[in-house]
Amino acid sequence: xxxxxxxxxxxxxxIALILLAAAIGALAPPYDPTMVxxxxxxxxxxxxxxxxxxxxxxxxxSRLLSGTAVTVAVAGxxxxxxxxxxxxxxxFSGLAGGWLDRCVVALMDAFLAFxxxxxxxxxxxxxxxxxxxxxxxxxxxxxxxxxxVVRAHVxxxxxxDFIAASRVMGNSPAYTLLRHVIPNTVxxxxxxxxxxxxWALLAESALSFLGLGLAPPAASWGGMLADSRNxxxxxxxxxxxxxxxxxxxxxxxxxxxDFCRDYFDRKTKD
Amino acid sequence: xIRYALTRLTLALPTxxxxxxxxxxxxxxxxxxxxxxxxxxxxxxAALARIRADLALDKPLPMQFLYWVLALxxxxxxxxxxxxxxxxxxxxxxxxxxxxxxxxxxxxAALLALPLGMLAAWRRNTRTDTAVVAVSTxxxxxxxxxxxxxxxxxxxxxxxxxPVVGYVSLAExxxxxxxxxxxxxxxxxxxxAGVLVRLVxxxxxxxxxxxxxxxxxAKGLTEVAVAGRHALPNVMGPTWTMIGLxxxxxxxxxxxxxxxxxxxxxxRLMVEAVFARDYPLVQGCMVVVMxxxxxxxxxxxxxxxxxxxxVRHE
Numbered sequence: 001x002x003x004x005x006x007x008x009x010x011x012x013x014x015i016a017l018i019l020l021a022a023a024i025g026a027l028a029p030p031y032d033p034t035m036v037x038x039x040x041x042x043x044x045x046x047x048x049x050x051x052x053x054x055x056x057x058x059x060x061x062s063r064l065l066s067g068t069a070v071t072v073a074v075a076g077x078x079x080x081x082x083x084x085x086x087x088x089x090x091x092f093s094g095l096a097g098g099w100l101d102r103c104v105v106a107l108m109d110a111f112l113a114f115x116x117x118x119x120x121x122x123x124x125x126x127x128x129x130x131x132x133x134x135x136x137x138x139x140x141x142x143x144x145x146x147x148x149v150v151r152a153h154v155x156x157x158x159x160x161d162f163i164a165a166s167r168v169m170g171n172s173p174a175y176t177l178l179r180h181v182i183p184n185t186v187x188x189x190x191x192x193x194x195x196x197x198x199w200a201l202l203a204e205s206a207l208s209f210l211g212l213g214l215a216p217p218a219a220s221w222g223g224m225l226a227d228s229r230n231x232x233x234x235x236x237x238x239x240x241x242x243x244x245x246x247x248x249x250x251x252x253x254x255x256x257x258d259f260c261r262d263y264f265d266r267k268t269k270d
Numbered sequence: 271x272i273r274y275a276l277t278r279l280t281l282a283l284p285t286x287x288x289x290x291x292x293x294x295x296x297x298x299x300x301x302x303x304x305x306x307x308x309x310x311x312x313x314x315x316a317a318l319a320r321i322r323a324d325l326a327l328d329k330p331l332p333m334q335f336l337y338w339v340l341a342l343x344x345x346x347x348x349x350x351x352x353x354x355x356x357x358x359x360x361x362x363x364x365x366x367x368x369x370x371x372x373x374x375x376x377x378x379a380a381l382l383a384l385p386l387g388m389l390a391a392w393r394r395n396t397r398t399d400t401a402v403v404a405v406s407t408x409x410x411x412x413x414x415x416x417x418x419x420x421x422x423x424x425x426x427x428x429x430x431x432x433p434v435v436g437y438v439s440l441a442e443x444x445x446x447x448x449x450x451x452x453x454x455x456x457x458x459x460x461x462x463a464g465v466l467v468r469l470v471x472x473x474x475x476x477x478x479x480x481x482x483x484x485x486x487x488a489k490g491l492t493e494v495a496v497a498g499r500h501a502l503p504n505v506m507g508p509t510w511t512m513i514g515l516x517x518x519x520x521x522x523x524x525x526x527x528x529x530x531x532x533x534x535x536x537x538r539l540m541v542e543a544v545f546a547r548d549y550p551l552v553q554g555c556m557v558v559v560m561x562x563x564x565x566x567x568x569x570x571x572x573x574x575x576x577x578x579x580x581v582r583h584e
Binding site for chain 2: 106107110111113114116118121122123124126128205206210211212222228236239242246250251254
């Protein structure tokens with residue numbers, strides 16, 4: 001299935017490369033990404049520093065790799081947090097119905113009345129300083145999207161015989177939820193999680209570009225881009241590497257997301 | 271029509287009230303005395319007491335919320351800690367800057383996306399289609415702030431055609447203002463066109479399978495007439511909704527572009543307020559962003575029946 005779709009293969013390859021880069025960045029970057037060396041300040045790409053060095057003489061490749069680890073960790077944790085809490089809340093709300101459901105929907109609509117990035121920026125103001133701040137801020141901003149998708153899907157499941165049968169058999173609502181409802185929402189949740197991972201990756205880069213991400217000297221893609229602006233004319237490679245990394249990662253995730261959507265669409269039609 | 275409009279308005283009201291409550295709660299989630307937070311790091315017992323009274327901090331939480339909303343309705347958004355001026359006076363000009371950036375970008379993006387998306391759907395599974403889809407997927411993947419930086423590097427720094435920093439408002443000097451806005455508008459238009467092209471293409475593919483299109487063709491209409499007269503109105507339905515979402519989202523979400531091009535817009539104001547811990551200003555920015563987001567979407571919903579026949583019949 002996957003092999004027949006070149007865009008699917010490309011997506012999976014890019015995601016594998018990102019994870020590999022994150023692992024190298026976290027475990028064994030070529031240089032210490034925070035090591036300052038003024039003798040090699042702003043040097044262009046060379047055999048010693050493949051992507052050159054920045055204004056502190058730090059190796060750009062090492063910073064890019066360790067930035068990958070940070071960005072992937074933040075985006076991954078956000079996706080995990082939103083997927084689990086969003087799927088549970090959405091399924092619970094859709095299954096419970098009544099005023100509980102209406103309350104959840106009204107609350108989620110209120111969250112959706114803000115652009116996600118604005119909500120995330122405001123949350124960082126509240127959570128200032130905590131190293132989990134970006135994850136929680138982005139998690140809150142994207143939670144309503146997952147709740148909405150899962151709830152809509154659960155509403156279509158609710159009237160189905162197997163859900164009624166589980167209730168008639170005397171199963172508790174919690175058991176019905178976990179055993180019968182949640183497993184049947186895997187496809188839309190998976191498609192949504194893929195999109196979410198991409199959104200979170202982009203939003204994390206945007207937050208750290210604005211200086212609201214993790215504190216320096218920790219490397220991040222957005223932070224590297226923001227710093228590169230001061231040395232634009234003399235050291236354009238500083239702006240190229242992180243930009244290509246973000247774009248490449250998002251392209252891979254988008255291709256994989258399209259592939260997932262097509263795959264599940266076809267499966268439900270069959 | 272009027273009944274439709276009134277229903278939509280009433281439906282939006284609870285959302286606005288809960289969203290206002292979220293903004294209100296947000297500031298109270300920050301550890302510390304809200305009055306002290308709003309006053310800033312100043313030791314002034316008299317001012318502190320006055321703010322306590324203004325915020326009705328001795329009253330229960332729902333009453334405090336009510337006082338705050340009533341003050342907002344009077345146009346009293348509080349006083350900025352860092353600028354020492356009414357928050358509303360800061361929000362107005364910033365909103366104008368953001369609107370002059372965002373509205374033209376979305377218009378250009380829509381004008382690019384409609385013909386391109388429809389063309390791709392018409393030529394489905396040909397090279398034209400593949401090329402349009404590839405470019406739009408690519409534009410979806412490039413972060414606006416990086417594209418902006420690259421355009422700035424190329425046209426500003428290398429070719430010296432556009433200014434690299436600073437801002438002149440359109441009201442001050444229209445020609446100069448356009449010069450400063452050109453690159454940021456182009457950046458946003460290119461990025462947002464990517465989202466819209468994919469949507470237009472997908473909607474057109476669906477519409478093309480409907481019987482009335484076959485009927486229009488059987489009547490002997492040219493393909494251009496089929497596209498313009500028959501397909502376009504139904505493609506406009508979902509596209510119009512998406513344009514609203516994009517436009518509303520950008521009114522606060524254009525913050526990264528405003529940062530790249532040093533434009534004193536709404537998003538930029540909010541980020542600076544977050545850095546300065548200027549909570550009344552953060553609150554004010556959120557209120558304006560939320561109201562404009564909800565307002566734009568409401569406007570889109572209200573105008574949708576005028577544009578798309580399918581919505582009218584629902």
